[in-house]
Amino acid sequence: MFGWLTSWFQSEPISPELKKEIESTINSQKIVVYSKTYCPYCTATKDLLSSAGHLQNAKIIELNTDPKGSAIQNALQEITGQRTVPNIFINGQHIGGNSDIQKLKQENKLEKLLEQ
Template structure:
């Protein structure tokens, strides 16, 4: 399974929903980068994504987007193939 990275904060309901969706699809480990604990990571996230909101999800180094993007990808049956790729 490819590496899953999620920029997040401690009190973000969409981050919790994204994590729940990923876990329901078999993801056991999510590397969380907490931008509220490490403010310098916010700049890193913005440079990588062009976005200011969390969550920002990466699967295998590919930027997926926020929860809405992740959910849409799942509904279009595109999430599992990404998670099953090596």
């Protein structure tokens, strides 16, 4: 009985093509933010990037409007260990979420990272 029940909550295996697509996006863009349009933490991240003048350089992928959004989110969890959004990458490096980028800004480390 539990096998049937837990099967409802297991995600489908991530295709190698999707992982390659995500990794290509991450490595070809200075800033990548996997986001959801209704998420207040995502909005805070985008506001921070905007106020720092970097939003125009960012690739924002809204998972709730992308047809592959759910699969992308599952793949990101597999790649980074993080399921929540925003899921932020700078210079191909996984930064984490909103609290992580806010901390970088407070510690005056964000600009240095973005200048690389």
